[in-house]
Amino acid sequence: xxxxxxxxxxxxxxxxxxxxxxxxxxxxxxxxxxxxxxxxxxxxxxxxxxxxxxxxxxxxxxxxxxxxxxxxxxxxxxxxxxxxxxxxxxxxxxxxxxxxxxxxxxxxxxxxxxxxxxxxxxxxxxxxxxxxxxxxxxxxxxxxxxxxxxxxxxxxxxxxxxxxxxxxxxxxxxxxxxxxxxxxxxxxxxxxxxxxxxxxxxxxxxxxxxxxxxxxxxxxxxxxxxxxxxxxxxxxxxxxxxxxxxxxxxxxxxxxxxxxxxxxxxxxxxxxxxxxxxxxxxxxxxxxxxxxxxxxxxxxxxxxxxxxxxxxxxxxxxxxxxxxx
Amino acid sequence: xxxxxxxxxxxxxxxxxxxxxxxxxxxxxxxxxxxxxxxxxxxxxxxxxxxxxxxxxxxxxxxxxxxxxxxxxxxxxxxxxxxxxxxxxxxxxxxxxxxxxxxxxxxxxxxxxxxxxxxxxxxxxxxxxxxxxxxxxxxxxxxxxxxxxxxxxxxxxxxxxxxxxxxxxxxxxxxxxxxxxxxxxxxxxxxxxxxxxxxxxxxxxxxxxxxxxxxxxxxxxxxxxxxxxxxxxxxxxxxxxxxxxxxxxxxxxxxxxxxxxxxxxxxxxxxxxxxxxxx
Amino acid sequence: xxxxxxxxxxxxxxxxxxxxxxxxxxxxxxxxxxxxxxxxxxxxxxxxxxxxxxxxxxxxxxxxxxxxxxxxxxxxxxxxxxxxxxxxxxxxxxxxxxxxxxxxxxxxxxxxxxxxxxxxxxxxxxxxxxxxxxxxxxxxxxxxxxxxxxxxxxxxxxxxxxxxxxxxxxxxxxxxxxxxxxxxxxxxxxxxxxxxxxxxxxxxxxxxxxxxxxxxxxxxxxxxxxxxxxxxxxxxxxxxxxxxxxxxxxxxxxxxxxxxxxxxxxxxxxxxxxxxxxxxxxxxxxxxxxxxxxxxxxxxxxxxxxxxxxxxxxxxxxxxxxxxxxxxxxxxxxxx
Numbered sequence: 001x002x003x004x005x006x007x008x009x010x011x012x013x014x015x016x017x018x019x020x021x022x023x024x025x026x027x028x029x030x031x032x033x034x035x036x037x038x039x040x041x042x043x044x045x046x047x048x049x050x051x052x053x054x055x056x057x058x059x060x061x062x063x064x065x066x067x068x069x070x071x072x073x074x075x076x077x078x079x080x081x082x083x084x085x086x087x088x089x090x091x092x093x094x095x096x097x098x099x100x101x102x103x104x105x106x107x108x109x110x111x112x113x114x115x116x117x118x119x120x121x122x123x124x125x126x127x128x129x130x131x132x133x134x135x136x137x138x139x140x141x142x143x144x145x146x147x148x149x150x151x152x153x154x155x156x157x158x159x160x161x162x163x164x165x166x167x168x169x170x171x172x173x174x175x176x177x178x179x180x181x182x183x184x185x186x187x188x189x190x191x192x193x194x195x196x197x198x199x200x201x202x203x204x205x206x207x208x209x210x211x212x213x214x215x216x217x218x219x220x221x222x223x224x225x226x227x228x229x230x231x232x233x234x235x236x237x238x239x240x241x242x243x244x245x246x247x248x249x250x251x252x253x254x255x256x257x258x259x260x261x262x263x264x265x266x267x268x269x270x271x272x273x274x275x276x277x278x279x280x281x282x283x284x285x286x287x288x289x290x291x292x293x294x295x296x297x298x299x300x301x302x303x304x305x306x307x308x309x310x311x312x313x314x315x316x317x318x319x320x321x322x323x324x325x
Numbered sequence: 326x327x328x329x330x331x332x333x334x335x336x337x338x339x340x341x342x343x344x345x346x347x348x349x350x351x352x353x354x355x356x357x358x359x360x361x362x363x364x365x366x367x368x369x370x371x372x373x374x375x376x377x378x379x380x381x382x383x384x385x386x387x388x389x390x391x392x393x394x395x396x397x398x399x400x401x402x403x404x405x406x407x408x409x410x411x412x413x414x415x416x417x418x419x420x421x422x423x424x425x426x427x428x429x430x431x432x433x434x435x436x437x438x439x440x441x442x443x444x445x446x447x448x449x450x451x452x453x454x455x456x457x458x459x460x461x462x463x464x465x466x467x468x469x470x471x472x473x474x475x476x477x478x479x480x481x482x483x484x485x486x487x488x489x490x491x492x493x494x495x496x497x498x499x500x501x502x503x504x505x506x507x508x509x510x511x512x513x514x515x516x517x518x519x520x521x522x523x524x525x526x527x528x529x530x531x532x533x534x535x536x537x538x539x540x541x542x543x544x545x546x547x548x549x550x551x552x553x554x555x556x557x558x559x560x561x562x563x564x565x566x567x568x569x570x571x572x573x574x575x576x577x578x579x580x581x582x583x584x585x586x587x588x589x590x591x592x593x594x595x596x597x598x599x600x601x602x603x604x
Numbered sequence: 605x606x607x608x609x610x611x612x613x614x615x616x617x618x619x620x621x622x623x624x625x626x627x628x629x630x631x632x633x634x635x636x637x638x639x640x641x642x643x644x645x646x647x648x649x650x651x652x653x654x655x656x657x658x659x660x661x662x663x664x665x666x667x668x669x670x671x672x673x674x675x676x677x678x679x680x681x682x683x684x685x686x687x688x689x690x691x692x693x694x695x696x697x698x699x700x701x702x703x704x705x706x707x708x709x710x711x712x713x714x715x716x717x718x719x720x721x722x723x724x725x726x727x728x729x730x731x732x733x734x735x736x737x738x739x740x741x742x743x744x745x746x747x748x749x750x751x752x753x754x755x756x757x758x759x760x761x762x763x764x765x766x767x768x769x770x771x772x773x774x775x776x777x778x779x780x781x782x783x784x785x786x787x788x789x790x791x792x793x794x795x796x797x798x799x800x801x802x803x804x805x806x807x808x809x810x811x812x813x814x815x816x817x818x819x820x821x822x823x824x825x826x827x828x829x830x831x832x833x834x835x836x837x838x839x840x841x842x843x844x845x846x847x848x849x850x851x852x853x854x855x856x857x858x859x860x861x862x863x864x865x866x867x868x869x870x871x872x873x874x875x876x877x878x879x880x881x882x883x884x885x886x887x888x889x890x891x892x893x894x895x896x897x898x899x900x901x902x903x904x905x906x907x908x909x910x911x912x913x914x915x916x917x918x919x920x921x922x923x924x925x926x927x928x929x930x931x932x933x934x935x936x937x938x939x940x
Contacts, residue, residue, distance in 0.1 A: 060843055062842050100843040102836075107837060109840075110855050110858075111837075112862055171844070442619050446918060447873035447874070449878075450876065450880070450911055454908060454910075537747055541749050542899075554749070557750055568757065579742075582747075583742060583745035586744060
């Protein structure tokens with residue numbers, strides 16, 4: 001789907017996040033940038049440990065106690081969340097303007113409370129009539145069977161797929177403009193996964209949601225997302241429309257990542273080497289130790305972002321000078 | 326030695342261990358510390374109920390006996406009793422638990438039902454009624470306590486054995502042809518041992534406390550035994566003026582039980598956080 | 605849920621039966637020849653034989669057991685040597701005093717212990733947390749009889765702020781007997797002055813009794829909350845925008861408490877055990893002090909009866925605890 005070139009709903013600019021650990025300061029995110037345009041579904045892809053979760057937590061304002069954003073901005077409709085108070089973040093942003101869909105439907109619910117209590121938790125204090133009507137239509141729109149009795153049941157009485165639908169409903173209860181989805185289909189079987197993805201797509205379009213979909217699976221990105229950002233070791237290396245990136249990836253990491261996917265590669269491909277530790281990250285572009293096209297200036301400084309294609313940006317020296325890899 | 330390092334970081338546990346070591350040393354070396362052991366049995370009536378002084382560090386009791394000496398010797402008794410009780414409880418409970426955990430038939434059920442019976446009544450009550458049965462005195466108190474404590478060992482071992490029984494390596498051993506006793510002793514027991522040791526340490530503290538209670542009630546140790554609980558009972562009549570007759574024996578109980586509890590907790594955290602749930 | 609309760613009841617029966625067997629064995633073993641003892645010192649062999657027949661001691665052991673079970677079932681547990689009244693009557697008279705003491709102690713331990721444990725967990729590794737950890741371990745190492753005596757010494761003997769012993773002032777009539785629980789009865793009869801007097805007397809015993817319970821409850825609440833805080837649903841709650849105070853005090857606490865309910869059963873057992881010494885020290889007219897008197901006077905029928913009654917109450921309490929657990933955590937009931 002196309003979106004006019006307007007201001008992004010969510011604009012993350014040069015975000016760096018560090019976390020104090022027993023072994024020193026871990027630089028989890030290094031100048032990560034991302035734009036979520038209104039009405040679009042934007043994927044955030046990367047391996048485990050690349051910092052996707054930290055990015056989400058930074059947006060939601062729930063970084064771990066010893067973590068802080070050392071630089072950058074997170075603009076939600078123009079308002080910098082890093083400069084917003086904790087109270088406002090809790091009452092207005094989380095469960096308000098931003099809805100959150102968690103990864104594991106089996107662990108996300110509190111087992112000793114009814115599903116209804118938990119779903120409506122963020123609506124406490126709002127008028128009852130508005131709340132009830134909203135939740136029923138919501139439960140129907142996520143295609144939950146028997147919505148009338150669902151609220152009185154306990155989480156263990158639902159299947160995994162049903163719980164995920166409930167969690168989606170929970171995210172939408174406050175009619176947010178932005179939804180953050182944290183790999184919500186990882187814990188489900190393939191069939192259910194496909195159903196949920198379809199549901200998310202439908203809901204996003206119907207309600208004009210702007211969705212940031214975090215995942216490690218490019219296949220899901222291909223099915224669901226309009227645009228995508230690729231992350232590696234805390235740096236955002238490439239961004240752009242999904243079609244473009246799939247057909248003509250620019251960054252060496254993106255290329256190798258795509259080659260790894262079983263649907264694409266002919267042999268069992270992998271990426272040599274292993275991800276660096278955030279405690280002692282490589283200088284400059286963090287991928288350079290494993291990159292087959294590495295140059296001396298890769299380690300000198302973090303490459304600037306360039307935009308070789310239409311809304312297709314990349315952070316790589318190979319494209320900084322307009323040289324094709 | 327990683328475990329040792331981890332243990333050393335747990336300050337309360339190290340403190341507990343220190344207390345236990347100190348206690349054992351005191352108990353073992355008491356003949357050296359107290360020059361005249363007779364002092365704890367024959368008091369000098371002329372010097373009765375003296376407050377703490379340089380001569381009598383903890384003062385004297387109603388019979389003129391040196392409270393400090395009595396408390397020191399009392400530690401010996403407490404440790405001996407606790408060790409015997411726990412050893413006996415282990416001797417009954419561990420084999421029972423091994424058997425019940427490893428086999429499946431009505432024998433296993435019977436053992437577990439038996440633990441249910443002994444656990445049906447709170448320990449002190451059961452100890453009281455057993456003590457009454459055998460006759461009052463330290464020996465019967467010890468037997469009673471062992472009888473009330475063996476179910477805990479049985480249950481702990483039972484749980485661990487059940488858990489291990491389903492483990493693959495046991496099946497592998499069986500396939501390789503190892504005999505049941507061999508499996509039990511060589512493979513199962515070492516794994517179970519850590520749980521037993523934790524339980525035993527906690528049990529030491531508990532036994533010392535309960536022995537003191539029985540001594541206090543007059544159902545355990547009898548005079549002139551310097552048992553701490555008994556000492557508190559004897560000193561009670563002379564309160565509030567002669568507070569030292571009560572305070573120091575009680576302090577002895579406190580420090581000893583504290584030591585075992587702290588160490589037991591540390592062991593438990595070290596060995597298996599799962600065990601935190603049970604007593 | 606009904607099925608669950610039934611299931612639990614059924615599970616308790618073998619243990620209680622075993623207890624009956626145990627007490628029966630103790631009953632028959634104690635007096636070497638009960639008939640001789642009952643017949644008196646100068647009895648002739650014929651008289652002893654007569655007594656034996658009358659009491660049924662000449663029957664085979666299993667028949668005697670059946671008779672015994674029948675007796676227990678009808679509430680005939682023999683007479684106390686001291687009071688010469690049916691033991692069960694003695695116990696029933698003294699039960700309300702013990703129940704009141706135990707209940708007040710448990711209430712205090714819970715109301716103070718749970719918040720302390722929860723706050724210590726939320727403020728993990730803070731000064732408060734360290735203090736709580738130290739104090740709770742210490743609290744469990746203090747002998748309750750010693751603590752009781754120290755309290756008596758300070759508050760009754762030295763400062764004269766609180767009464768030394770007893771449940772109620774001598775000479776003053778207790779509240780009209782409706783339940784036997786002074787607090788309840790005084791409130792029901794609107795005698796608030798009597799309520800105050802009863803409170804005065806229960807203060808030290810209840811505080812002493814609650815000490816170990818408080819330490820225990822604070823400890824396992826702390827452990828439970830710490831564990832629950834690691835759970836995924838807490839992270840989700842935070843991300844989804846739940847208010848922090850609600851997350852801790854409603855969601856986390858309930859989970860931790862649910863997990864800890866099984867500990868309450870064990871706690872109750874410890875409470876009963878401690879009550880024996882505490883009642884003896886404070887001259888509290890309950891079952892505990894009765895037990896002490898009984899054992900010191902070798903009133904073996906009384907001791908055995910107490911064992912049975914306490915066993916029964918303990919079993920019932922454990923069942924109730926399990927039921928509450930199942931009510932709080934619906935997954936438990938369905939596991940059957």
